Amino acid sequence: xxxxxxxxxxxxxxxxxxxxxxxxxxxxxxxxxxxxxxxxxxxxxxxxxxxxxxxxxxxxxxxxxxxxxxxxxxxxxxxxxxxxxxxxxxxxxxxxxxxxxxxxxxxxxxxxxxxxxxxxxxxxxxxxxxxxxxxxxxxxxxxxxxxxxxxxxxxxxxxxxxxxxxxxxxxxxxxxxxxxxxxxxxxxxxxxxxxxxxxxxxxxxxxxxxxxxxxxxxxxxxxxxxxxxxxxxxxxxxxxxxxxxxxxxxxxxxxxxxxxxxxxxxxxxxxxxxxxxxxxxxxxxxxxxxxxxxxxxxxxxxxxxxxxxxxxxxxxxxxxxxxxxxxxxxxxxxxxxxxxxxxxxxxxxxxxxxxxxxxxxxxxxxxxxxxxxxxxxxxxxxxxxxxxxxxxxxxxxxxxxxxxxxxxxxxxxxxxxxxxxxxxxxxxxxxxxxxxxx
Amino acid sequence: xxxxxxxxxxxxxxxxxxxxxxxxxxxxxxxxxxxxxxxxxxxxxxxxxxxxxxxxxxxxxxxxxxxxxxxxxxxxxxxxxxxxxxxxxxxxxxxxxxxxxxxxxxxxxxxxxxxxxxxxxxxxxxxxxxxxxxxxxxxxxxxxxxxxxxxxxxxxxxxxxxxx
Numbered sequence: 001x002x003x004x005x006x007x008x009x010x011x012x013x014x015x016x017x018x019x020x021x022x023x024x025x026x027x028x029x030x031x032x033x034x035x036x037x038x039x040x041x042x043x044x045x046x047x048x049x050x051x052x053x054x055x056x057x058x059x060x061x062x063x064x065x066x067x068x069x070x071x072x073x074x075x076x077x078x079x080x081x082x083x084x085x086x087x088x089x090x091x092x093x094x095x096x097x098x099x100x101x102x103x104x105x106x107x108x109x110x111x112x113x114x115x116x117x118x119x120x121x122x123x124x125x126x127x128x129x130x131x132x133x134x135x136x137x138x139x140x141x142x143x144x145x146x147x148x149x150x151x152x153x154x155x156x157x158x159x160x161x162x163x164x165x166x167x168x169x170x171x172x173x174x175x176x177x178x179x180x181x182x183x184x185x186x187x188x189x190x191x192x193x194x195x196x197x198x199x200x201x202x203x204x205x206x207x208x209x210x211x212x213x214x215x216x217x218x219x220x221x222x223x224x225x226x227x228x229x230x231x232x233x234x235x236x237x238x239x240x241x242x243x244x245x246x247x248x249x250x251x252x253x254x255x256x257x258x259x260x261x262x263x264x265x266x267x268x269x270x271x272x273x274x275x276x277x278x279x280x281x282x283x284x285x286x287x288x289x290x291x292x293x294x295x296x297x298x299x300x301x302x303x304x305x306x307x308x309x310x311x312x313x314x315x316x317x318x319x320x321x322x323x324x325x326x327x328x329x330x331x332x333x334x335x336x337x338x339x340x341x342x343x344x345x346x347x348x349x350x351x352x353x354x355x356x357x358x359x360x361x362x363x364x365x366x367x368x369x370x371x372x373x374x375x376x377x378x379x380x381x382x383x384x385x386x387x388x389x390x391x392x393x394x395x396x397x398x399x400x401x402x403x404x405x406x407x408x409x410x411x412x413x414x415x416x417x418x419x420x421x422x423x424x425x426x427x428x429x430x431x432x433x434x435x436x437x438x
Numbered sequence: 439x440x441x442x443x444x445x446x447x448x449x450x451x452x453x454x455x456x457x458x459x460x461x462x463x464x465x466x467x468x469x470x471x472x473x474x475x476x477x478x479x480x481x482x483x484x485x486x487x488x489x490x491x492x493x494x495x496x497x498x499x500x501x502x503x504x505x506x507x508x509x510x511x512x513x514x515x516x517x518x519x520x521x522x523x524x525x526x527x528x529x530x531x532x533x534x535x536x537x538x539x540x541x542x543x544x545x546x547x548x549x550x551x552x553x554x555x556x557x558x559x560x561x562x563x564x565x566x567x568x569x570x571x572x573x574x575x576x577x578x579x580x581x582x583x584x585x586x587x588x589x590x591x592x593x594x595x596x597x598x599x600x601x602x
Contacts, residue, residue: 087535088535088539089532089533089535089536089539090533090535091531091532091533092532171583171586171587173580173581173582173583173584173585174546174580175540175541175542175580175581177540177542177546177550178540179536179539180539180540220558220559221531221532221558222531222558222559222560223531224559227559292557296553296557332599333597334589334594335594335595335596335597336596336597336598336599337596337597337598337599338598338599338601339601342601344599398591400589415586416585416586417585417586429586432589434589434591434594436596
């Protein structure tokens with residue numbers, strides 16, 4: 001097993017061993033370093049000698065494991081997540097899914113990417129969790145428990161794709177600041193909950209409503225109490241769509257803590273940052289919402305196209321609403337070698353904020369010629385769609401397989417990077433994998 | 439006094455039994471947890487080939503404050519002039535990974551600092567600011583990759599794809 005260190009184990013332990021302990025051992029079991037083993041053996045010996053119950057790593061007193069583990073280079077998995085996610089940042093946690101792990105029609109909970117802006121809430125008590133609807137354009141302030149939501153409103157399930165607005169940022173030149181997402185800040189899950197519009201209407205929406213805004217229970221990195229980490233939202237028309245959900249389940253299970261347990265918003269087709277996690281409050285606004293990360297340059301692109309590297313003043317930046325058409329090759333993993341007599345069966349996913357994907361094509365000659373992939377229909381709008389193709393190769397050698405999706409609005413993915421923007425959003429350039437035919 | 443002859447086999451048996459128990463216990467203490475762990479789900483190493491340099495270290499021996507190939511292993515920061523101040527200042531809220539992932543000019547870094555000061559509770563950096571900016575601008579400067587860079591072919595892990 002290769003033992004590359006790609007996660008910030010050291011950073012975690014360096015800064016706060018007890019916190020790291022909790023994060024790593026309190027909620028997950030995973031790798032143990034050599035020294036961890038020795039310590040464990042020592043403890044086992046100790047407990048045998050004492051005649052008491054055997055102590056395992058998860059019960060280790062804080063401060064013991066870190067001494068051994070903090071020097072380990074073994075990767076660890078995040079709470080509720082499978083190893084294999086690429087951790088871009090461990091505080092706040094930001095982790096993406098490599099393309100070959102997105103081959104499932106519905107992304108498993110433990111493979112779904114994580115974009116946290118702050119620190120998730122702890123000691124979540126579902127029975128006392130409430131959500132409050134209020135705001136200038138709400139007829140009344142109304143609070144619901146989770147049980148109220150489940151019993152008062154129709155329960156619905158939709159397959160919805162969530163993609164971070166900054167997915168693909170790593171490719172922009174000049175570079176854009178922020179987490180350098182490659183391709184994996186995307187996933188599609190079956191979300192179960194109630195329609196946001198049903199709840200909004202139950203509280204009462206005034207005719208002057210413009211926007212809805214969320215507030216969640218995550219806390220700010222600076223530790224400043226009460227400082228809002230992120231509060232974004234969507235225009236009222238989006239909030240009123242059938243597929244806009246307040247969700248409590250993901251693929252039939254609890255939502256992972258890192259993805260917003262016990263309650264979150266889900267808006268397919270919009271940047272995932274609109275889909276507030278650890279949802280506690282929704283404010284119906286009579287203006288465009290102005291919470292943290294709604295304003296300035298966050299989740300905004302220049303209203304008019306600019307040359308790469310241009311400085312754009314805040315008042316010429318517009319909020320990103322719809323996410324562009326995009327696709328990924330999810331099988332095989334880049335780097336495949338196979339014999340020329342074989343056809344390569346590729347698989348992938350394509351998604352859009354438009355009604356649906358109309359067509360996906362592949363090219364093995366850098367866009368000189370394109371051939372159609374077989375494309376499956378989605379269960380509902382904003383779900384990604386699976387595609388596949390069997391590809392023959394004319395000659396042995398190095399190839400790249402490129403795929404390009406076209407949606408029902410006639411928009412297709414560019415082969416080059418799309419319009420540069422200061423914060424590096426909306427890169428929907430074609431995905432490609434490298435292969436060798438022998 | 440010699441033991442009664444009819445007790446000898448029993449004593450030998452007991453001795454053997456104790457020896458086996460001790461050996462088994464020792465073996466368990468030495469290898470047991472490792473053995474148990476080989477039957478548990480093991481973490482799979484993550485790959486990060488496609489990412490920018492500076493954010494990962496590929497060594498296995500990590501000591502306190504060790505610097506290998508110019509990289510401070512614990513933080514992943516480049517070990518260069520200003521390192522201590524940058525480490526002290528820039529890992530207070532988030533991990534250094536947020537720094538090492540990013541690339542910008544001096545001006546670009548200054549803008550990020552101003553943004554954190556305005557929105558994220560970052561304090562006035564005082565005399566340290568020029569030191570921090572020089573460090574960042576020198577070690578995390580932008581690289582020109584054009585409108586689309588090549589796939590990093592030498593970093594791809596090639597494998598035989600089994601087909602039926």
